[in-house]
Amino acid sequence: MPPTIKRLGILTGGGDCPGLNAVIRAVAKTAILQYGIEIVGIEDGFQGLIEHRVRPLHLRDVESIVTRGGTILGSNNKANPSRYCTGRTETGEPIWEDVTDACLTTIRRERLDAVIVIGGDGTMACAAPIAAAGVNVIGVPKTIDNDLVGTEITFGFLTAVATATDALDRLHSTAESHRRVMVCEVMGRNAGWIALTAGVASGSDVILIPEIPFDLKKIADDIEKRMRGPRYAVVVVAEGAKPLGGSQVIGRYDPTSPDPIRFGGIGNLVATKLGELTGIETRTTVLGHTQRGGTPTAPDRILATNFGFHAMALIASGKRNRMVVRENNIFSDIDLFETVGKQRLVPIDHPLIAAARAIGTSFGDGAGSITPKPIPSALV
Ligand code: F6P
Secondary structure: OOOOEEEEEEEOOEEEEEHHHHHHHHHHHHHHHHHHOOOEEEEOOOHHHOOEEEEOOOOHHHOOOOOOOOOOOOOOOOOEOEEEEEEEEEEEEEEEOOHHHHHHHHHHHHHHHHHHHEHHHHHHHHHHHHOOOOOOEEEEOOOOOOOOOOOOEEOOOOHHHHHHHHHHHHHHHHHHHOOOOEEEEOOOOOOHHHHHHHHHHHHHEEOOOOOOOEEEEHHHHHHHHHHHOOEEEEEEEOOOEEEOOOOOOOEEOOOOOOOOOOEEHHHHHHHHHHHHHOOOOOOEEOOOHHOOOOOOOOOHHHHHHHHHHHHHHHHHHHOOOOEEEEOOOEEEEEEHHHOOOOOOOOOOHHHHHHHHOOOEEOOOOOOOOOOOOOOOOOOO
C-alpha cells in the first residue's frame, strides 16, 4: 500500500442496482482488514460530496449487507458537479453551475487520499473533472443496462435479467391460456442487453432492441405465423427500441436534470399497433424499477465482491484514475477517462442474436439467420 493512502471515500452514483452494497462491503472490509485504511461513506452520490455529507464506515456498518438491494449510502442521478442545477431559475429556465470546487473542498477537508465511485457511464463522466483536478478516482462499473465500455459485464445486469426472465416466464403461461399476445417492456435505454438476454432465456418469440429498428408489419406477420401453431406470443421490448424511421418514445422529461430524458411507452405502442394489425388480443406489462430493486443474485454478489476487491487492489498498487473491468473472465482496469461519453451497445451480429434467429426468434426486422462474428462476450 502506498504510504500516502490513509483515508478513502466511497460513493454510489446514478440509478441504484442490485449489488451496490456487496461492492461497498468488499471495499470497506478489504480496506480495513487488509490495509488498515479508514473509509468514509459519501451520502447520496455526488450530492453528498457537494454538500459535505459523509459518515465513517466501520466493519459493523457493512456487516450482512451482501444480500441487501439498494445502497446503504443512498444514490442520486441528478447531481452532476460540473452541470449542477441550482434550483434557481432565470426567465423560467433552470440556472446551472459548476460546483466541482465544492467536491474538491469536501475531499480536502475529509483528507481523502482517493475516492471510489460506483456507477455507470454518467457517474464516470461526473467523476472525470474531479480526477482531472488531481484526485485519485477509482471507478467500479455498475448498471443493469450492461452498457459500460471496456467491461464485458457490469454488476446488477444479471439480477435484472433474472427478474425480467421470471416475469416473461409468467407471461408465457397466461398468454397461452388466453391465446393472447403479451408485450413486456423492460429497461435498456440505448442498449438492448436485458431484452436480448431475458428474451432468449425465456424463449420469447419477438425481441425488440434499440440497436435493431423494427417494422411493425413484419412483427405482425411473424405473430400471425405463430397463431397458426402455438396460438399465442410473447414479445419483449427494450424501453429504448424504436420503429424503422421512427424515434424512441419519451416517457418523462425533467428539465432540472442534466440527464433529462427517460424512455417509456414503447410497450403500449407496440401492443396497440399489433392488436390493430393482427386483430389478436394484446396486453402490455411494464417491468420498470422492479428490475433495479431487491436482493442481488448469487452471480451478482460474487461479481460485485470481486469488483470491490479489485478496486482496492488498484489503490494498493498505486494506480490512479482507473476503472475496474472484466474482459474474457479476467479482472483488470482501464483509464477512467476512456469511459466518458461512450456506451457499449449490442453488436447486431452478436452470437446470441445469431442463436436466437437460428431458433426462429423475430427481431422485428424480417431478417432470417445470420452468421455470427466471433465476439468473445460472456453474458453470464
Ligand atoms: O440506467 C439505468 C436505468 O435503470 C435505465 O435502464 C432506465 O432508463 C433509467 O435508469 C431509469 O432512471 P430513473 O430511475 O431516473 O427513472
